[in-house]
Amino acid sequence: MTRGLPSRRLVLAAAGSALAMPALLRQEARAQAGAPVKVGVLSDLSGQLSDYSGPTCVTAAEMAAEDMGGTVLGRPIQILAADHQNKADVGANLARGWFDREGVGAIADLPNSSVALAVQHLASERGKITLLSGPASGALMNEACSKTGFLWALDTYSNTVGPSRILMEQGKKTWFLIVADYAYGHQMRADLTKSVEKAGGKVLGVAQHPTGSPDFSSFLLQAQASGAQVIGLLNAGSDTINCVKQASEFGISSQQKFYLPGAVISDVHALGLEQAKGLLLMNGFYWDRNDESRVWSKRFFDKTKRMPGQIQASVYSSVLHYLRAMKEAKSEDGRVVAEAMRGMRVNDVFTKDGVIRPDGRLVHDFYIVEVKSPAESKYPWDYYKPVGEIAGAEAMQPLSETRCPYLKKT
Known part of the structure; x- marks a missing residue:
């Protein structure tokens, strides 16, 4: 290295500091003002x-x-x-x-x-x-x-491992998955499949759909024909609502158990208890849990x-x-x-x-709930009855399995 010239590392560090200075100055100016x-x-x-x-x-x-x-x-x-x-x-x-x-x-x-x-x-x-x-x-x-x-x-881990274990303990060992075609659906499918197979169950088939699909009939008919004991709806929002509505029209929901890991209480409200009764959901919060x-x-x-x-x-x-x-x-x-x-x-x-x-x-902690029937509901938004509870430490992916770059052991 030529004497008197700064090293490349020092130049880069100085450049990084210079780039950071405007943001820091703006932050200080906002605070002072x-x-x-x-x-x-x-x-x-x-x-x-x-x-x-x-x-x-x-x-x-x-x-x-x-x-x-x-x-x-x-x-x-x-x-x-x-x-x-x-x-x-x-x-x-x-x-x-x-x-x-x-x-x-x-x-x-x-x-x-x-x-x-x-x-x-x-x-x-x-x-x-x-x-x-x-x-x-x-x-x-x-x-x-x-x-x-x-x-x-x-x-995707918390909403698949615990619920699938509980359903497997109830003797429901065969699954069919209807999956939304984006990152959430893909990861949910991978985690749920792994959990079911680890517990000795089997995923009999998978149907993948585009988000915002107006017609789920072909996917639902595949699920029905599979004879699976559980149909996992790995989607969210209006896709979940439309899928359940069409399943009800086909009479599928009365024959096979539906598990909806991405569903929320507003989905149940939109469907109404007559169509939503018996659905299994995973929740971290329920409005009527305590005072x-x-x-x-x-x-x-x-x-x-x-x-x-x-x-x-x-x-x-x-x-x-x-x-x-x-x-x-x-x-x-x-x-x-x-x-x-x-x-x-x-x-x-x-x-x-x-x-x-x-x-x-x-x-x-998480709670597995089943949607009540109209006769079981006593007042507005009284939608859930508990099926099981999963402690937070058991629901989360263990840190020993992390793929996070700044935590993963080399």
């Missing part, structure tokens, strides 16, 4: 997942801001909302603008795994927080994990005219925990706040004494 602390809710506000999460998740985030008193670090909290239209490029562009121009520190919800994967990558590069409630792809905590990414509600959940849900109902599901409660919980961690850390720096989030227990209406693992996964 008392600018709002901004949290974005990036969701499907008008499409097939808009009832699964959508506008009501914006309300849930606003409730979290209210419960912080509307301020954190002496600054007002502002909740932004945008529609990603279930397109990864649209979601990524919206997130980029929020991060780079609007000063958004965290993005919540993110239903649609393809969108979530794109946004989490951007957030990781910028040291920003992702609070994942809507997506379920296991890749978010594995190959695409982030030190500033957190998965709050369901995932605290009923009080919070009544407040939510007054704002939205519907009861919350696990996605809405999860958005509330994740945003509230993020804001509490900012207060605890006395910082809005994403990497600092992420460490504070991991170091704090999660205590709210969604879960008690919840632990966040090193991979960003919130550990909480």
Whole structure:
């Protein structure tokens, strides 16, 4: 090396520091000016997942801001909302603008795994927080994990391993899977197949459908013809609703048991108990579980005219925990706040004494429920009866099996 010239490593380090300086200066300027602390809710506000999460998740985030008193670090909290239209490029562009121009520190919800994967990558590069409630792809905590990414509600592992074990114990050993053709469906299929086969069962067949399909007849007839004891509907939103409606028309739901790992309470409400009765669902939250959940849900109902599901409660919980961690850390720096989030227990209406693992996964209990018949339901939104409970530690993919690059042992 020529004496007097800086090394390449030093030049690169200086360049990196120079690139980081504008962002740091903007952050300091916003804080000094008392600018709002901004949290974005990036969701499907008008499409097939808009009832699964959508506008009501914006309300849930606003409730979290209210419960912080509307301020954190002496600054007002502002909740932004945008529609990603279930397109990864649209979601990524919206997130980029929020991060780079609007000063958004965290993005919540993110239903649609393809969108979530794109946004989490951007957030990781910028040291920003992702609070994942809507997506379920296991890749978010594995190959695409982030030190500033957190998965709050369901995932493909939690919603397949426990339920399949319980059904297998009941003697239901043969399955047919109807799978949505995107990241969530593919990962759910892989995890469920592995779980069923490990327990000694068999997947007799798989039918894959495009999202937003208006006609599920061919897929349902394949499932019916297979003679499988359980039909797994590995889709979400309007796809799930339309699939169950058509199954009811064919009379399939009375002959074979349906398991819907991605279904939520608004799906049951849209179907009505006559069509939905007997369906098996996995839930991390039920509004009628205890006095605290009923009080919070009544407040939510007054704002939205519907009861919350696990996605809405999860958005509330994740945003509230993020804001509490900012207060605890006395910082809005994403990497600092992420460490504070991991170091704090999660205590709210969604879960008690919840632990966040090193991979960003919130550990909480799950409940397997069966949809009541009209005769069993005693009041509005009285939809579920418990079938089984799975402790959070048993529901989550073991850390020993992680594929997360920063945790995986070499």
